[in-house]
Amino acid sequence: MAKKRIGILTSGGDCPGLNATIRGVVKACYERMGEDNVEIVGISNGYYGLIHGLCRTMQPSEFSGILTQGGTILGTKRQPFKMMTVIGEDNVDKVKNMKETYKKERLDCLLTLGGNGTHKTSALLADEGLNVIGLPKTIDNDLFGTDVTFGFHTAVDIATDVLDRLHTTAASHSRIIVCEIMGNKAGWLTLYAGIAGGADIILLPEIPYDIDSVCSAVVKRAQKGKAFSILAVAEGVFDTKTAKLKKKEREAYRAENGNDTARIAAQIEKNTGIEARVCVPGHMLRGGTPSAYDRLLATQFGVHAAKLIAEEKFGRTVAYVDGKVTANKLADIAGKKKLVDPKGQEVQTARDLGISFGD
Ligand code: F6P
DSSP states (O other), rough: OOEEEEEEEEOOOTTHHHHHHHHHHHHHHHHHOOGEEEEEEEEHHHHHHHHTOOOOHHHHHHTTTTTTTOOOOOOOOOOOGGTTOOOOOOOOOOHHHHHHHHHHTTTTEEEEESSHHHHHHHHHHHHOOOEEEEEEEEOOOOTTTOSSSBBBHHHHHHHHHHHHHHHHHHHHTEEEEEEEEOOTTTHHHHHHHHHHTSSSEEEBTBBOOHHHHHHHHHHHHTTTOOOOOOEETTOOOHHHHTTTTTTHHHHHHHHHOOHHHHHHHHHHHHHHOOOEEEEEOOGGOOOOEEEHHHHHHHHHHHHHHHHHTTTTTEEEEEEEEEEEEEEEEHHHHTTOOOOOTTTTHHHHHHTTTTTTTOO
């Protein structure tokens, strides 16, 4: 019997849980098909490696001891989807190369671990006839069709810890601290960490803020004797004026002026007279070991991917929907984003606590 050759790549920003997912799928494949009947082909640095043929057959021992390891043993790289079908100055036909690598490596299927951009390319490769299975990774939790992505909850834990620590220093100095939290254009990470970390004001890209409302929330707290305030601010926030601009104009504004965080802090200090500081944990939110929740989720996702491989159900991506691990068709989810619903339960929970969204 010919061995099954399974290619694996991790693409886009790294996050905790990538290695746990790789381990889950590989162990489950060995278990189902027998270690001697499976060959795992590791593709380095995401689609870049698939384009340039950076592949090697991996040994079973390489998947031991990686459950708790952050980052990705395969390496990763951003390879923007909108450039995938464009032949650039290097004259490389990326789609053609990826198909050739798949063929040359005699792959029976390709597993792609990534977020939105990764899934768009996965759908394209599935359209081109490759057997692709996606696995939903991102700290942003903005992948359509799944309630949760692996990496998200670890990042929530880290961001919550940051907010906890900011509380003691902000309270000691009677200061405002504005904490910028990653998440790209989605506010999930800021919303979850903001609630869990007891933020007083939460600003999300999905709810444009008005700086006067933000300042009045700070003043209201001060009048109640609470001399400090913690703001959890998503990196992608816009004020109500900027939010009215066309998408292209808004992006140009962002490229020219950077994120709003420092401006929000400066404006609060100016308007309220209370000293303000900025904290940007940045990539710390993506580093280190996955939480127990993410280890479990990643393992469940990996095991489900192995089942899809065995059943030859390709052109899909693993998902978590209503408490169950399942799969979506890549074509149904690629190119769609899952954003926070401003009228959803989590936002309402926060509002019911008196948390301001600056609107
Ligand atoms: O998609 C994950 C993410 O961490 C976003 O939250 C953030 O906007 C972006 O990646 C940062 O990208 P990079 O790692 O390229 O700096």
